[in-house]
Amino acid sequence: MTEILPNFLKNRASLTPDREAIVYKNERLTFKELYERAYHYAGILTAFGIKDKDYVGFLVKNDLETVLHLYAMQIIGAKAVLLNNRLTVKEMAYQLSDANASYLITEENFQEQAIQLEEELVISIFYKEKLEDNPYIEPIEKRQLHLDDTCTIMYTSGTTGLPKGVIQSYGNHWWSAVGNTLNAGLYEKDTWLCAVPLFHISGYSILMRSIIYGMKIVLHDSFDEKKVLADLWKEKVTIISVVTTMLQRIEHVASDRFPDYFRYMLLGGGPATIDLLTRCMKKEIPVYYSYGMTETSSQIVTLSPEDSIRKIGSAGKPLFPAQLKIVNHSGETLEPNEVGEITVCGPNVSKGYLNKDNHLKDGWFFTGDIGYTDSEGFLYVLDRRSDLIISGGENVYPAEVEAVLTDMEGIREAAVIGIPNNKWGQVPIAFVAKEKSMLTEQQIINNCENSLAKYKIPKRIFFVTEVPRNASGKIVRRELRKWVEEQADFSL
Amino acid sequence: MTEILPNFLKNRASLTPDREAIVYKNERLTFKELYERAYHYAGILTAFGIKDKDYVGFLVKNDLETVLHLYAMQIIGAKAVLLNNRLTVKEMAYQLSDANASYLITEENFQEQAIQLEEELVISIFYKEKLEDNPYIEPIEKRQLHLDDTCTIMYTSGTTGLPKGVIQSYGNHWWSAVGNTLNAGLYEKDTWLCAVPLFHISGYSILMRSIIYGMKIVLHDSFDEKKVLADLWKEKVTIISVVTTMLQRIEHVASDRFPDYFRYMLLGGGPATIDLLTRCMKKEIPVYYSYGMTETSSQIVTLSPEDSIRKIGSAGKPLFPAQLKIVNHSGETLEPNEVGEITVCGPNVSKGYLNKDNHLKDGWFFTGDIGYTDSEGFLYVLDRRSDLIISGGENVYPAEVEAVLTDMEGIREAAVIGIPNNKWGQVPIAFVAKEKSMLTEQQIINNCENSLAKYKIPKRIFFVTEVPRNASGKIVRRELRKWVEEQADFSL
Numbered sequence: 006m007t008e009i010l011p012n013f014l015k016n017r018a019s020l021t022p023d024r025e026a027i028v029y030k031n032e033r034l035t036f037k038e039l040y041e042r043a044y045h046y047a048g049i050l051t052a053f054g055i056k057d058k059d060y061v062g063f064l065v066k067n068d069l070e071t072v073l074h075l076y077a078m079q080i081i082g083a084k085a086v087l088l089n090n091r092l093t094v095k096e097m098a099y100q101l102s103d104a105n106a107s108y109l110i111t112e113e114n115f116q117e118q119a120i121q122l123e124e125e126l127v128i129s130i131f132y133k134e135k136l137e138d139n140p141y142i143e144p145i146e147k148r149q150l151h152l153d154d155t156c157t158i159m160y161t162s163g164t165t166g167l168p169k170g171v172i173q174s175y176g177n178h179w180w181s182a183v184g185n186t187l188n189a190g191l192y193e194k195d196t197w198l199c200a201v202p203l204f205h206i207s208g209y210s211i212l213m214r215s216i217i218y219g220m221k222i223v224l225h226d227s228f229d230e231k232k233v234l235a236d237l238w239k240e241k242v243t244i245i246s247v248v249t250t251m252l253q254r255i256e257h258v259a260s261d262r263f264p265d266y267f268r269y270m271l272l273g274g275g276p277a278t279i280d281l282l283t284r285c286m287k288k289e290i291p292v293y294y295s296y297g298m299t300e301t302s303s304q305i306v307t308l309s310p311e312d313s314i315r316k317i318g319s320a321g322k323p324l325f326p327a328q329l330k331i332v333n334h335s336g337e338t339l340e341p342n343e344v345g346e347i348t349v350c351g352p353n354v355s356k357g358y359l360n361k362d363n364h365l366k367d368g369w370f371f372t373g374d375i376g377y378t379d380s381e382g383f384l385y386v387l388d389r390r391s392d393l394i395i396s397g398g399e400n401v402y403p404a405e406v407e408a409v410l411t412d413m414e415g416i417r418e419a420a421v422i423g424i425p426n427n428k429w430g431q432v433p434i435a436f437v438a439k440e441k442s443m444l445t446e447q448q449i450i451n452n453c454e455n456s457l458a459k460y461k462i463p464k465r466i467f468f469v470t471e472v473p474r475n476a477s478g479k480i481v482r483r484e485l486r487k488w489v490e491e492q493a494d495f496s497l
Numbered sequence: 498m499t500e501i502l503p504n505f506l507k508n509r510a511s512l513t514p515d516r517e518a519i520v521y522k523n524e525r526l527t528f529k530e531l532y533e534r535a536y537h538y539a540g541i542l543t544a545f546g547i548k549d550k551d552y553v554g555f556l557v558k559n560d561l562e563t564v565l566h567l568y569a570m571q572i573i574g575a576k577a578v579l580l581n582n583r584l585t586v587k588e589m590a591y592q593l594s595d596a597n598a599s600y601l602i603t604e605e606n607f608q609e610q611a612i613q614l615e616e617e618l619v620i621s622i623f624y625k626e627k628l629e630d631n632p633y634i635e636p637i638e639k640r641q642l643h644l645d646d647t648c649t650i651m652y653t654s655g656t657t658g659l660p661k662g663v664i665q666s667y668g669n670h671w672w673s674a675v676g677n678t679l680n681a682g683l684y685e686k687d688t689w690l691c692a693v694p695l696f697h698i699s700g701y702s703i704l705m706r707s708i709i710y711g712m713k714i715v716l717h718d719s720f721d722e723k724k725v726l727a728d729l730w731k732e733k734v735t736i737i738s739v740v741t742t743m744l745q746r747i748e749h750v751a752s753d754r755f756p757d758y759f760r761y762m763l764l765g766g767g768p769a770t771i772d773l774l775t776r777c778m779k780k781e782i783p784v785y786y787s788y789g790m791t792e793t794s795s796q797i798v799t800l801s802p803e804d805s806i807r808k809i810g811s812a813g814k815p816l817f818p819a820q821l822k823i824v825n826h827s828g829e830t831l832e833p834n835e836v837g838e839i840t841v842c843g844p845n846v847s848k849g850y851l852n853k854d855n856h857l858k859d860g861w862f863f864t865g866d867i868g869y870t871d872s873e874g875f876l877y878v879l880d881r882r883s884d885l886i887i888s889g890g891e892n893v894y895p896a897e898v899e900a901v902l903t904d905m906e907g908i909r910e911a912a913v914i915g916i917p918n919n920k921w922g923q924v925p926i927a928f929v930a931k932e933k934s935m936l937t938e939q940q941i942i943n944n945c946e947n948s949l950a951k952y953k954i955p956k957r958i959f960f961v962t963e964v965p966r967n968a969s970g971k972i973v974r975r976e977l978r979k980w981v982e983e984q985a986d987f988s989l
Contacts (some may be wrong), residue, residue, distance in 0.1 A: 008672075008844040009860065011820050019874055020814050021801065149820075155949065180500075183675055187710065190683045217817065218679065309513065322512050328503050328641075352500040368501065380513055 009149050010179070014076050016039050017216040019111065026215060028240060029069040029224040036219065042405045043076035046136065047144035050077055053131055055108055057082040060158065062101045062128070064088045064118065067203050067226045070133045074110050075203065075212060079156065082147035086158040086170070087204040091399070091458040096168070100160045101126055104359055118418065152176030158359060159388050161299045162402035171361035173206070177302040178213040180352040184324030188307055189219055189244075189269065189293065189406060198245040200225035200233055200438040201398070207246050207273060210303040227412050230254040241266055248274035248398030249281065249430055252292070256285050262402055269293045273304055275395035275430060276386065279318045296320035296386055300355045300370055301327075319383040320376075327351030329384060330369065339377075344387065347374045392482050394431050396422030401433050401461045403482070409456045410435060410463075413449065415442030420472040420480045421463060424489055435463035436485055438471050500644050502671070506568050507640065508531050509708040518707060520732060521716040528711065535568035538628065539636035540727055542569055545623055547600055549574040552650065554593045554601040554620070556610065557582045559695050559718045562625045566602050567695065567704060571648065574639035578650040578662070579696040583891070583950040586613045588660070592652045593618055596662050596851055605971065612744055633973040635726040643670030650851060651698060653791045654894035662851035665698070669794040671707040672844040676816030680799055681736075681785065683710055686758065690727055692717035693890070699738050699765060702795040722746040733758055740766035740890030741773065741922055744784065748777050761785045767887035767922060768878065771810045778806065788812035788878055792847045792862055793819075798876050811875040812868075819843030821876060822861065823869055831869075836879065840868045884974050886915030886923050893925050893953045895974070901948045902927060902955075905941065907934030912964040912972045913955060927955035928977055930963050 010016075017026075017166060018040035026039040034042065055061055061083050065071040078085045086098050086104045097118065101109065111119045112133045119130050131139075132433065156175045160168040197214065199222055201207040215222045223240045228251050236242055247255065247270050255270075277294060279432045286290050295304035306329060308321030323329045330338050331345040339345045350369045357363050364370070375388040393444040394401040403421035410419035418438045423431035437449065453462045473484040502508075509518075510532035518531040519546065526534065543975065547553055557563040570577045578596045580589050589610065603611045604625045611622045623631075648667045652660040689706065691714055693699040707714045715732045717724060720743050728734055739762050747762075761783045769786060777784050785805065786794035798821060800813030815821045822830050823837040831837045842861045846917050849855050856862070867880040886893040895913035902911035910930045915923035929941065938958040945954045965976040 006666075008818070009842075010818050010844070016817060020817065022873075176500075186678060186683060191678060192684060193682050325508060325512065326500070326502050350501075352502070381514075482767050 008152050008176075009244040010152065010175075012079065012147055012150055013179075013213070013216045014043060015146070015148065021219045024219055025221045027069065027072060027222045027224060029072075030226075032069055033388060034069075036216070039073075039076065040430070043073050044080055044144065044146070045141070045161070046073050046077035047080040047146070048141040049136055049139045050074075050083075050110075050131070051081065051144040052140040055081060055083050055106070055131065057147065059083045059108060060086050060104045060106040062086045062088055062097075062104070062106040063204065064090055064109060064110075064111040064122075065133065066090060066098065066112065067199070067208065067224060069224065070112075070136075072201055072212060072224065074133060075209070076216075080146055081144055082150070082154070084155045084158060084271070084353045087209065089160075089202070089204055089399070089458065090115065091162055091460060093455055094118050094125075095456050096458060098122055098125045100168060100170065101128060103160075103168075104158055110197065147428040150175050152179060153356075157209060158362060159204070159209075159299045161425050162398065162405040165410075168405070169361055171299045171355050172357055172359060173299075173302050173355055177353050177355055179217065181302040181304070181324075182214045182217045183208055184326050184351075184353060185214065185304065185307075186218070188309060189271075191220075192243065192268070194241065194266065195268070196221045196223060196241055198223045198225070198233060198236060198240070198242045200228040200251070201246050201248065205398075206297075206299050206303050207248070207398075211246060217354075228254075230258050234259060237267065238264065243268040244271060245269075246271045246273070248272070248306065248427070249277045249395075250397050252277065252285065253281055256288060256290060259288055259290065262288075263290055265407060267291070271295060271304070271307075273297055274398040277324045282317050286317070294320055296384060298372065300372075301349060301351075302353045302355065305329075305349050305351065305353060308383075312383070316383050319379070319385050320385065322382055323349070323351070323384075324353070327353060329378070329382075332371075336366070341378050341380045341382070344375060344377045345451060347372045347376045347386065348383070392422065394433050395422075396423070396426070396460050397429040397430050398434065399458075399460050401431075403433070403480075406433060406435065406453075406461055406463065407480075409453060410437060410449070412456075413444075413452055415440055415444045418472045420482060420485055422485050422489070423481050424486075429460075432464045434465040434467070434489075435459065436467045436469045436472060438469050500668075502644065502667075503639050504571065504639055504642055505667070505671075505705070505708045506535060506571060507638070509711055513711045516711055517713045519561065519564060519714045521564075522559055522718075526561075528708070531565075531568065535565050536570035536572055536636065536638070538565050538631070539572040539638070540633040541628055541631045542566070542602075542623070543573065543636040544574075544632040544634040545600070546621065547573060547575050549639065551575045551600060552578050552596045552598040553608055554578045554589075554596070554598040554603075555582055555696065556582055556589065556601060556607045556614075557625065557696070558582060558604065558606060559691070559714065562604075562628075563695055564704060566625060566718065567701075572638055573636055573742065574642070574646070576650060579701065580622060581652075581891070581950065582607065582694070583952060585946070586610050586617075587948050588950060590614055590617045590658060592662065593620060595652075606654075642667050642703055644671060645848075649699075649701060651696070651791045653892065654897040656685075659900075660897070661664055661761075661853055662790045663847050664851060665791075665794050669845050669847055670702065670707065672818050673702055673794040673796070674709045675707045676801075676818050676843075676845060677706065677796065678710070679817040680801060681761065683712075684735065684760070686733065687735045687760070688713040688715060688733055690715045690717070690725060690728060690732070690734045692720040693738050693740065693745070697890075698789075698791050698795050699740070699890075703738060704848045720746075722750050726751060728804040729759065729927055730756065730827045735760040736763060737761075738763045738765070740764070741769045742889050742920070744769065744777065745773055746795060748773065748780060748782060749801040751780055751782065754780075755782055758874045759783070763787060763796065763799075765789055774809050778809070786812055788876060790864065792864075793841060794844075794845045794847065795930060797821075797841050797843065797845060800875075802874070807873050811871070811877050813876065814874055815841070815843070815876075816845070819845060821870070821874075824863075828858070833870050833872045833874070836867060836869045839864045839868045839876070839878065848906075884914065886913075886925050888918070888920055888923050888925065888952050889921040890913070891950075891952050893923075895925070898925060898927065898945075898949060898953055898955065899972075901945060902929060902941070904948075905936075905939055905944055907932050907936045908941070912974060912977055914977050914981070916973050916978075921952075924956045925953065926959070926981075928959045928961045930961050
């Protein structure tokens with residue numbers, strides 16, 4: 006039996022009621038206030054019909070109201086299905102329907118999408134702005150939680166092209182928070198700035214750390230490097246979560262030396278160039294480069310303080326509770342410096358996907374990513390899984406984009422790859438083999454707009470007679486990448 | 498199913514091999530060296546016959562060799578039965594026999610006791626000093642551990658008078674270490690001075706924290722306040738575990754202001770006077786007063802940094818993963834400020850005693866201690882369980898001493914209480930009703946020496962015609978304490 010713990014937020018409010026919990030624009034709440042307001046919201050959501058164990062969609066931006074609604078879910082014991090708010094209505098509808106969500110919490114920013122979702126699905130829409138217009142019923146509070154209770158669902162695509170709902174338990178989030186502390190320490194004045202989306206694990210994990218550690222969050226509605234630097238001084242921020250593009254922009258504008266209390270940038274969400282890491286080092290911006298994914302509930306491998314210079318470019322070593330293995334095609338563990346698939350296990354690793362069979366093999370999660378460890382056990386990630394494209398910190402799965410393209414009338418086959426881009430790190434492009442058809446590049450791109458979030462739509466379409474495939478019919482993307490590299494005048 | 502984690506010491510050595518792990522006199526080991534030496538010891542103990550799941554007695558003092566042998570147990574997966582080295586041979590024999598221990602690891606200091614134990618029990622004795630005279634067999638290393646695997650056994654007595662072996666799992670130790678961190682933080686330079694016995698949970702828990710946190714221990718063979726203060730500066734110690742008598746002695750000799758890097762004294766093992774806590778406050782010695790016991794694998798309730806002044810005298814609030822309830826005789830939860838029995842639950846609480854039925858009620862441990870919480874949830878401990886006497890940080894259970902006394906020929910009944918003592922906090926005294934017998938006070942005291950550790954032997958014996966009892970036959974100790982208080986010329 007997994008462990009039973011007191012409900013995190015209530016417990017935190019009872020242990021350190023007067024500590025500051027969150028700052029958002031001009032609002033500041035202590036843990037006691039945070040709990041009391043979230044409790045009030047839980048009562049209104051209860052009156053709206055939301056109960057323990059319901060799956061509740063969230064289509065929201067970062068703000069204090071979003072945070073309160075998310076904590077309200079934990080008070081009731083309802084599960085939040087966090088939608089990437091850049092998805093198309095079609096993509097959202099698929100996820101809400103797969104999760105069997107009967108409720109959607111959203112805001113006026115997304116009214117248009119919400120109305121369309123209401124037409125397509127049997128779902129009740131709750132607008133954050135209209136909270137106080139609703140009745141209140143005393144909520145049935147979950148005072149204790151089992152660590153294997155489901156807390157959140159976040160969708161991620163894989164090789165199949167169909168998004169899968171990653172089940173993140175309270176235990177997954179707990180162990181992730183504890184693993185971070187055992188690696189990076191926990192200081193009395195720690196203050197974590199969150200300018201990453203709360204619907205991503207990068208953002209949501211900060212909410213969990215806050216109530217587990219008793220630590221202040223400085224929440225931003227979006228990322229603006231100048232505002233980040235301003236709050237770094239004003240709010241005495243000690244930790245900031247960033248993806249590569251954010252770190253680039255911060256490094257670019259940072260002129261003053263960072264204050265002594267600043268502890269680190271937690272860098273995740275994709276590869277960083279050694280050049281960027283070196284520039285940060287020169288400006289004395291401490292960076293903890295990490296490797297993780299939705300399925301590992303945030304970082305699982307992180308470069309430790311003492312190794313950040315000597316092992317620059319490595320993603321580091323596993324967090325204390327986790328384990329790492331590089332395996333070959335037969336699943337056999339490889340020796341140091343041998344390249345293979347990265348597999349991980351640990352209590353922060355999701356036990357599975359919604360409505361899917363268990364995906365772990367003897368407790369190990371096969372990431373699909375390629376890498377090796379050096380003789381000291383440091384991980385080097387060579388290639389993200391499924392030729393994953395990471396564009397501005399968002400994951401784009403080629404298989405998902407290819408499935409949309411080949412579904413279009415007039416297209417026989419399609420292959421998608423990422424190419425380097427100064428602003429976003431990478432952007433997707435597609436190679437398309439048409440049936441007898443007059444389809445143009447622009448028509449195909451336009452057709453994608455209903456089915457794919459903007460960052461997933463190929464920026465260019467190249468027509469080919471056929472897509473290169475290997476003997477077993479798998480697309481050989483490296484040939485396409487090679488072709489792109491050979492186009493001297495090619496730029497995006 | 499509870500979680501599976503990598504074996505703590507091996508994992509720590511792999512994550513931060515070059516960090517300093519332990520300092521003892523002139524020896525210093527990094528985590529890599531600590532692991533390699535413990536691994537070597539594991540091989541020698543394997544050749545000696547010790548295997549996974551064996552119960553292995555430890556009759557040792559604090560030194561580096563003891564630490565290495567204790568970690569060697571964890572490498573093999575054998576369970577250490579930690580004997581209080583002040584016990585009599587009879588007491589030790591009872592515990593080793595109850596734990597079915599076939600091996601005893603000891604040292605020449607305890608040769609006399611070991612020889613007697615070998616005569617009484619079927620047990621193989623291993624002397625630490627003779628380590629290298631023994632053969633070596635590659636050990637079968639436990640690379641992973643289930644958090645519910647048993648790690649250590651420590652005996653404690655209760656109302657029955659017979660010591661019971663508290664089963665402490667790896668998970669109990671893990672959650673205790675994590676709970677401490679979430680309360681007190683974890684700093685990169687944390688260094689924990691251990692001058693408490695390793696056979697107590699106060700000492701053993703420091704070994705666990707060291708490998709879980711990656712934190713240096715400064716180990717002392719015994720408590721000497723001047724040596725503690727010397728190392729505080731020399732080794733840049735940030736945390737020290739103390740019992741009340743130790744803190745008194747440190748406070749007494751401390752003349753300089755403590756260095757800024759010093760973080761706190763973790764005070765456990767019994768009540769402290771408000772006078773002492775106030776004196777420490779005046780000298781700016783930060784003290785975290787805590788409440789815990791062998792069954793909770795160290796502290797479970799601790800006074801937080803921000804409350805240490807405002808709530809002086811309180812034991813604080815539960816550690817984050819734990820919960821606290823005050824109940825009445827029927828087991829109903831009481832309101833704040835109502836006095837009742839202290840009950841606790843949490844993943845650091847032992848699941849039970851060796852060879853005994855499960856002692857938890859719905860997961861809650863009934864401590865037998867009496868106290869209340871105030872309106873803010875702070876615990877105040879009024880009376881330790883079973884009229885527990887705490888003498889120099891060691892627990893003395895009246896029932897255990899009474900059982901030895903009434904077993905003596907010529908004694909009909911006996912009652913034991915603790916009385917205040919300047920040096921030890923408390924010492925035990927006894928009230929004895931004789932059968933027709935010529936027994937003298939000195940004879941009774943002498944007779945105790947075979948059966949009771951020195952600190953448990955009554956310092957005075959008073960002869961009475963009968964012991965005061967209530968209607969249900971229970972000894973009314975408060976009447977005896979009242980009688981003692983009325984003796985103006987009484988002192989010990």
